[in-house]
Amino acid sequence: MNVLTRLATAGFIFSIPVFLVTANVRFAAGDAWFYEQGFRRYDADQATGVSFPDLDRAAEDLIRYFEDDRSSLRTQVTIDGQETALFSEEETSHMRDVKGLMRAVFRLNEVSLAIILAYIGGAVLWTRERTPRQLAAYSLAGVGAGLAAIGAIGAFAVTGFDSAWTRFHEIAFSNDLWLLDPDTDHLIQMFPEPFWQDMTYLVGGLTVVEALAVVSLSVSYLVFGRARDGAPETARARSGAGD
Known part of the structure; x- marks a missing residue:
């Protein structure tokens, strides 16, 4: 195994958990229904003085903001019969920082997917330097590394989400x-800490389910693929013995 092949394999293994986590963060960040349910669960209308329809429109504007080229989030709502900006200058500046972070997550999601597809297409299908069985084994390694990291973070979050959330912002x-x-x-007021705790559980839960699906497919191939791959060898051995 040459150095480039080793690096490509390491990139594939590392990209699996990165792709799963970033894909689920992207899904949660772009799910207007999740935002709307959070507003109602944590009484955001009472906390902000903004009606649910306006809050829902603000959520949709926020989702668009993460994807478009606007430098600032300027959402207008109606409060006490007057149209006004929903966010202060400080909040708008913070959301500019959040957008930068989210765009980095989106690009990481796309790059990790590209690495996974390139490895499968190049090393397995094109050059055949790697067999499907090896691909299954490397997939298990990637999932194992990802679940270990998620488990450690999850345990820390469950035992002290407040401190974990603060530490995340500091970093x-x-x-x-x-x-x-x-x-x-x-x-x-729209997104209190329990809202983010719910989102963390959502992302973690989806990632675990997807990881288990990868594990199931990989193990199934390793088990049943072995039996299938061994059948011709067994047949040839028997034929040789008969001769």
Whole structure:
């Protein structure tokens, strides 16, 4: 196994958990229904003074903002009969930072998928330097690494989500704009900490289910593929013995 092949295999293994996690983060961040349910579960209308229809439209605008080229999020809503900006300048600046983070997650999702497809297409289907059995084994390795990391993070989050959430912000952002006031800032009123805890569980749960699906397919191929691949060898051995 040459150096390039080793690097390609390592890239494939690493890309599996990265793809699964980033794909689910992207799904959750773009799911308007999840936002709407969170608004109703945590009474965002009462906390913000904004009606649910306006909050729902704000969620859709936020989802578009993550994907489009706008530099600032300028969402208008009606409060006490007056049309006004939903977010303050500080909140808008923080959302600019969040958009940068989300765009990085989206690109990481796309790059990891490209690596996975390129490895399968190049090493398995084109050059045949790797067999489908090896691909299944490497997939198990990638899932194992991902589940170990997710399990460690999940255990930390369950035992102390507050501190984990704070630590995440300290690492992800280079400023303190994320320190919002729940009494005045609509952003944190719309998305209180329990909302993010729910999203964390959603992303983690989806990732585990998908990882188990990969494990099931890989193990099934390793078990039943072995029996199928061994059949010709057994037949040839018997034929040789008869001769």
